Amino acid sequence: MKLLAGGISHVAPLPALTTCRSSPASRWDSEVRPHDEPIKLHGVHPASSEPGLSHHNDQVQTEALNQMPKHSPTPLILAKDQGEQRAFRTRPGTSFTLKVDPKNGGSEHFVLITEVMPPGDIIPTHRHPSADELLIVQSGTVRVTLGDKLQEAQAGAVVFIPRDTWIGVENIGKEHVSLIGVFSAPGYEEYMRAISVLEGEKITPLSQEELERLRKLHSHDVSYR
Secondary structure, rough: OOOHHHHHEEEEOOOOOOOOOOOHHHHHOOOOOOHHOOOOOOOOOOOOOOOOOOOHHHHHHHHHHHOOOOOOOOOOOOOOOOOOEEEOOOOOOEEEEEEEEEEOOOOOOOOEEEEEEOOOEEEEEOOOOOOEEEEEEEEEEEEEEOOEEEEEOOOOOOEOOOOOOOOOEEEEOOOEEEEEEEEEOOHHHHHHHHEEEEEEOOOOOOOOOHHHHHHHHHHOOOEEE
């Protein structure tokens, strides 16, 4: 720094700094996924793999999730049929799509799931200990159990479910029901993955013993009556 006439200082310019930014592809490529399970994004269909369940693999999955590197969220615009599409092993004929979560878009704060319920399908009564939920009915008619209330809801209805509140849904109409679920914190989506398979994979129904074990493993995110 030099002192010039009039008391004005002249500061030599600092050397330019070079920044390095990872591309979205490199961020996804470095992500750790349990069982090396491929994730379907933006309508891409990965190769099928036979699902397997064991206590050891559940522990490995939990440890891998805890060690996953943190990445900046990726802005996304998703069409209706885009996202991680899955089919339940517990509710035949029912499918759902993970649109946004830590693995899809890198969200650290909320999860968005869409689900299609055939006539007569039931989401068993449950509650989420660590997340609020918004349930948006896009089409059809459902009977909603909310805490100690029982009420019908039709297309356009919004259900607010504070954490630790019992919630159950039944499709009581003659057409498919389309739902959107938004959660204020991640966690429940991993239970959803555990009881489902990627679209196109063989669907092997879960035994009651397997289901109870998975519910116990994920009890910090969901519990059932």
